Amino acid sequence: MNERLSSLLTALRQAVGVAQVLTHEDPDTDLSAWEQDWRRRARGRALAVVRPGSTAEVAEVVRACAAAGTSIVPQGGNTGLVVGSVPDDSGTQVVLSLTRLNAVRSLDADNLTLTVEAGCVLQNLQEHAREAGFLLPLSLAAEGSCTIGGNLATNAGGTQVLRYGNARDLCLGLEVVTAQGEVWQGLSGLRKDNTGYDLRDLFIGSEGTLGVITAATLKLYPLPAAQLTAWAAVPSLDAAVALLGLAHKQLGAGLTGFEVMSQFALSLVDKHFPDLRTPLWRDSPYCVLLENSDSESEMHAREQFERLLETALNQGTLSDAVVAENLSQAQGLWHIRESIPMAQAEEGLNIKHDISIPVSAIPAFCAETEALLQRQVPGVRLVNFGHLGDGNLHFNVQAPEGQDAKKFLAEQETRVNTLVFDAVARYDGSISAEHGVGSLKAGHLPHYKDPVALGLMRAIKQALDPHQRMNPGRILTP
Numbered sequence: 250m251n252e253r254l255s256s257l258l259t260a261l262r263q264a265v266g267v268a269q270v271l272t273h274e275d276p277d278t279d280l281s282a283w284e285q286d287w288r289r290r291a292r293g294r295a296l297a298v299v300r301p302g303s304t305a306e307v308a309e310v311v312r313a314c315a316a317a318g319t320s321i322v323p324q325g326g327n328t329g330l331v332v333g334s335v336p337d338d339s340g341t342q343v344v345l346s347l348t349r350l351n352a353v354r355s356l357d358a359d360n361l362t363l364t365v366e367a368g369c370v371l372q373n374l375q376e377h378a379r380e381a382g383f384l385l386p387l388s389l390a391a392e393g394s395c396t397i398g399g400n401l402a403t404n405a406g407g408t409q410v411l412r413y414g415n416a417r418d419l420c421l422g423l424e425v426v427t428a429q430g431e432v433w434q435g436l437s438g439l440r441k442d443n444t445g446y447d448l449r450d451l452f453i454g455s456e457g458t459l460g461v462i463t464a465a466t467l468k469l470y471p472l473p474a475a476q477l478t479a480w481a482a483v484p485s486l487d488a489a490v491a492l493l494g495l496a497h498k499q500l501g502a503g504l505t506g507f508e509v510m511s512q513f514a515l516s517l518v519d520k521h522f523p524d525l526r527t528p529l530w531r532d533s534p535y536c537v538l539l540e541n542s543d544s545e546s547e548m549h550a551r552e553q554f555e556r557l558l559e560t561a562l563n564q565g566t567l568s569d570a571v572v573a574e575n576l577s578q579a580q581g582l583w584h585i586r587e588s589i590p591m592a593q594a595e596e597g598l599n600i601k602h603d604i605s606i607p608v609s610a611i612p613a614f615c616a617e618t619e620a621l622l623q624r625q626v627p628g629v630r631l632v633n634f635g636h637l638g639d640g641n642l643h644f645n646v647q648a649p650e651g652q653d654a655k656k657f658l659a660e661q662e663t664r665v666n667t668l669v670f671d672a673v674a675r676y677d678g679s680i681s682a683e684h685g686v687g688s689l690k691a692g693h694l695p696h697y698k699d700p701v702a703l704g705l706m707r708a709i710k711q712a713l714d715p716h717q718r719m720n721p722g723r724i725l726t727p
């Protein structure tokens with residue numbers, strides 16, 4: 250190791266304590282949890298994993314890395330799906346793990362806000378809010394291990410966006426350590442503040458490329474009196490879209506979730522997790538999961554739901570439906586939906602697309618793109634599911650039955666991505682709805698993003714991080 254990196258390690262140990270700087274120098278330390286991404290698409294090698302315990306320590310680490318000319322990869326729960334939180338293989342990058350910044354700083358019941366540190370695990374925050382009688386509506390399948398800092402850095406979506414918006418919509422203020430190691434104190438709980446450029450919105454969704462989020466002030470909502478879940482079989486995607494329109498009309502703001510799942514996606518859950526007892530999937534091309542939250546009572550919510558399902562049955566937009574009788578049944582239905590990514594992983598590597606399309610165009614997009622795929626790569630299996638209420642599909646492509654998944658990815662990934670992303674562009678959609686860009690999609694961005702927008706993004710990066718030290722190669726290619 251050269252002298253510059255070795256004195257950086259000394260500076261880092263001084264900043265956060267010897268025990269919080271993990272390196273390969275110690276043969277007993279296994280860094281794979283920080284160096285390997287969740288989907289096992291990339292494995293890097295870090296100079297060190299550094300775990301500061303306070304904002305001041307984060308700032309000191311950033312300054313030490315800047316002085317040594319070393320780049321930083323911020324990391325939360327490392328559940329990201331676009332290869333954004335793991336180091337490259339140079340052995341010179343510092344992984345800055347935020348997981349020790351896990352304090353809840355305050356809850357303001359009258360202002361309906363919760364101020365927390367970036368490394369708090371999302372599920373712990375949901376529970377903290379619930380115990381105080383509030384709802385923190387951000388919810389996604391990785392909530393048991395992803396952190397709020399990672400959620401904000403990727404502007405995470407999840408299952409409640411339809412009603413409450415994505416992570417950006419739930420955040421009022423941020424505390425950020427800049428690329429220069431200064432602390433921007435922007436932990437405002439204000440819902441109105443028009444005093445110039447919105448720095449908060451700049452850092453949200455920036456995937457660690459502009460600075461390190463160390464704390465955030467989040468919006469809270471009153472807990473609904475009742476949350477009911479229904480599972481319906483629908484005869485087509487057109488019918489699913491019609492059912493969504495009807496649900497908007499009849500449930501209004503009560504409609505808090507609307508997920509769609511293709512028969513093949515559910516068949517994988519049934520194959521790999523038969524104990525989950527997936528309902529109604531065998532005779533329908535799609536099933537949907539609906540959630541109705543009510544501020545009045547469970548009885549009111551159930552009546553509304555039953556009216557909706559009856560109208561839909563009469564109109565032919567659904568063929569059969571079940572309403573969960575209690576919380577545990579509701580959780581069971583959500584668990585099936587959330588098990589699709591795991592079932593897919595069990596089936597083998599696949600080509601993931603997290604896309605958004607205007608809801609009205611989704612049936613035509615799916616029909617056209619699936620037909621094109623089958624013509625160009627016969628036999629591919631489409632694992633199509635997602636947050637239909639937000640126009641967000643996980644349009645994933647699995648190798649043909651019996652084919653080696655690794656070989657399939659090596660041979661077909663570029664062709665499949667181009668085909669799907671070109672179709673997304675024709676339908677005025679986005680090639681990344683909620684997972685972000687990372688390094689997995691950075692190369693695609695110049696083809697699909699407006700060139701003026703891309704130029705402005707490069708100018709922002711240059712202004713905030715002129716030496717390209719914050720998570721280089723993510724979002725923007727060099």
Ligand code: FAD
Nearest residue numbers: 325326327328329333396398399400402405406407457462
């Ligand atoms: P990481 O994976 O550690 O990091 C993600 C990115 O954020 C990286 O670029 C990293 O550098 C940056 N980053 C992390 N922390 C900070 C920080 N404090 N400051 C600056 N930059 C930082 N995502 C959705 O949007 N919706 C879903 O429904 C969804 N479902 C998922 C289901 C599963 C099973 C899995 C594994 C993932 C899912 N994801 C989903 C993706 C992932 O959980 C989210 O992107 C999550 O927000 C990442 O949080 P994290 O703490 O794990 O971040």
